[in-house]
Amino acid sequence: MTHHCPPGDDWTDALWLAVHLPRLPLEAWRATLPEALRRAEPPRPLVLMAGHHVSHVDATAAACGIRVGMRRATAMALAADLLPGAADAVRDAAALQTLVHAALAFTPAVTLEGDATVLLEVGSCLRLFGGLAALVQRLREAIAAAAPLGHRLQLAAAPTPLGAALLARWSPAGRGDLLHGAHVAQRPALARLLDRAPLALLAGGCEHREALQGMGLHTLGDLRALPRAGLARRFGEGLLDELDRALGCRADPRRWCEPPEHFDTRLELFALAESTERVLPAAAVLLARLVAWARARHGRIGAFTLVMRHEPRHGAVDRSMPASELRVELAEPALDPAHLQLLLRERLARVQLVAPTLELRLHCSQLVIGPPPDGELFPTRQGEQQGLLRLLERLRARLGDEGVQRLVPLADHRPEHAGCVVPALGGPSAAGGPALRARRAVRVAMGGAEGRAGGSGVGRSAAAVSSASASADAVSPLPLPLPLPLPLHRPAWLLPEPLPLAVQGALPLLDGRQVQLVSGPERIEAGWWDGGLAARDYFIGQADDGSLLWLWRGRLPTAPGEAQWFLQGRFA
DSSP states (O other): OOOOOOTTOOOOOOOEEEEEOTTHHHHHHHTTSOHHHHTOSSOOOEEEEETTEEEEEOHHHHHTTOOTTOBHHHHHHHOTTOEEEEOOHHHHHHHHHHHHHHHHTTOSOEEEOTTSEEEEEOTTTHHHHTSHHHHHHHHHHHHHHHSTTOOOOEEEEESSHHHHHHHHHHOOTTOOTTTTSOBOOSHHHHHHHHTTSBGGGSHHHHHTHHHHHHTTOOBHHHHHTSOHHHHHHHHOHHHHHHHHHHHTSSOOOOOOOOOOSSEEEEEEEEEEEOSHHHHHHHHHHHHHHHHHHHHHTTEEEEEEEEEEEEOOOSSOSSOOOOOEEEEEEEEEEEOOHHHHHHHHHHHHTTOOOSSOEEEEEEEEEEEEESOOTTOOSSOOTTTSOOOHHHHHHHHHHHHOTTSSEEEEEOSOSSGGGSEEEEETTOOGGGGTSHHHHHHHHTTOOTTOOOOBOTTOOBOOOHHHHHHHHHTGGGSOOOOOOOOOSSOOOSOSEEEEEEEEEEEETTEEEETTEEOEEEEEEEEEEEOTTTTOOEEEEEEEEEOTTSOEEEEEEEOSOOOTTOOOEEEEEEOO
16 A cells, blocks of 8 residues: 555645765864875875764775774774774764855755755745756855865755755765756655665664564665554654655745854864964864855955964963964955965964964954945955955055054144054044044143144144234245246155254255245144144245255244244155
8 A cells, every 4th residue: 555645735846955964074073184184195094983983984994994883993903094083063063054054145945954964945046046057066166165175965856855855865876967966856756766765764764674674664665555554553653754744745844044143163173283384274174164154144254363272281280271362354354265364374474372272263253244345246256356455454464453554634734733644454433533633632721722733833822823923924034936837735755743944044954055945835824723733834945956845934933043944844
């Protein structure tokens, strides 16, 4: 008697894509190995141990005769160069979560089946990617970018989530050229294909394996041919419910995966990293996972922090070692793993490890949500151009935050206050807008304050400006300068402080020689609001060697012997 789906069940257009990772524990542990061990030729056999027994073997270890369940001593006897590692469910879950993040960049309908299978509902988004084959190709590329050390993938597509997961785990050969795995689009075809599958694919089939084999049942088709009521009395409803969900005869609600708000993951190293160069390969794995998380949240990375936990000190009362922390900030949010690795490499080159490193932790909470600045709907590596900002990021990573600076103009007529120096990659507020002006305003004394601003002469209050202007003509008269044919206004170089100049007659002297005035005056009267009054007439002068100078003469009365002329800058 053949078991059929209940009548009245509607057909849907759902299509589920399953990505199964049969070697996930080994591949996740391999990411912790030093680069020299990963690239060893010939490859060394790798196994994972659960207690004193082998739980996972790679192809090289299997070729040496090592099998799952074998004792550690026996495995070591079969392969003297064996690399044993400890099974770690937390490490495996972190690696699987990375694949979930890679899948979330394609569809929000992503869920898990077991501890090694990722499921995507792709029926509703196939038209966005040009069909199933194109989507699978892009998904493979995304997984390869998120896991640069590679994963063995078994893929399958089916109209039910559990059906797709079973096909991916079974991986029947010779079907589905598009996926290199099983691909069925309708439930009758799914039922015919699953009838050939072994009972061990079902969790209930593994639980009752001996009893089912004793009854001569080996495939799902053998199970479906028996009366349902008798099977339910003998094995319970769980086995049949699982089969019904796989065939689409019973509802199979799923809980969707969501990326966390903040990225925080760890990676324990197989061997101590005694230099920053040995830290980089493991850090590259974490950065790839970071990028996958950012893509899943449809954002770009603005900054991240790498924390290195070190080996405890031997022989000391307090054996703990403080962790080393490196923060990398980007001038422009990005998603390029190669660029992130380059910045981290530059920062690590300036670091001397206080002790060998045991574990790496990567944290990121600064994510810029939204499309990239170039307006691309789907960001590409070509869209993230290597421009000036990338260069500044590398220089800052190599030289430090204060090693690269820039000039920022300020709204002030006084040349010494018309700009300030800020970090090259600092925000606009660092230019000294309201905050800097507030600090300057502290010097102001209401009702008249006196001070000196960078050699600019005696400061005056606002009330003194009018009286100073009235005496502006008290200074020595000047010969009328000839107009300069070149449109010069401001020099390229300003002196740190105005240089006082001697005067012969009405003209200033530079190095004992008279300066010829060729342009001016340009009158500047500002700073009355902060006690740094500047009342000056600016001129362009020419030295005897032909160089052009930027000079100014104070318009306020000065004490006997004080300089009236100053050199402010030089033209190129």
